[in-house]
Amino acid sequence: QKEVEQDPGPLSVPEGAIVSLNCTYSNSAFQYFMWYRQYSRKGPELLMYTYSSGNKEDGRFTAQVDKSSKYISLFIRDSQPSDSATYLCAMSDPGAQKLVFGQGTRLTINP
């Protein structure tokens, strides 16, 4: 079993829709949770960074962490074609600085 599970998709939605992306994990020591966006043949771009449980909002993006369920989510409101990319969840624990990534979900927003 992988430490971090993420549905690779692909996920295709119409422009303007609300997108929900999710990851589950098995390591209860994870405390830091991140979402990255990666365009084709580019480096990952940090979108959201959260510590422990709770919600965080930044513009059209909302990140949620539910540590009791070992489940994190990223919501994208009013999705745009420019949001089409692969979205990677990542997490780490305080004892180790390395990030453990999900496989990534390929998202396409159709005009």
Next chain:
Amino acid sequence: NAGVMQNPRHLVRRRGQEARLRCSPMKGHSHVYWYRQLPEEGLKFMVYLQKENIIDESGMPKERFSAEFPKEGPSILRIQQVVRGDSAAYFCASSPDNYNEQFFGPGTRLTVL
């Protein structure tokens, strides 16, 4: 305010040659991380370095791979005697301290012929 710099962006090597990948962290960042991304897979941690020190190399293959982050200059990931299975995208990330978010460079795409 330059981001993480990596060079070369593309590198082609024949089997048995050496590959050297360079990474310059963001200004003010003293922590460097290397990750590898194989086709259709997520990123896998390789090594974490601070200036002149390897902190965690638990993701590095035991042979042929080495990394350094000297007092002056960029971090170097070195792959000796490359094989076709080494073909991948190699990403470097940096952070200002070890509990902050990591910022990634554009990557080096290594192709082994």
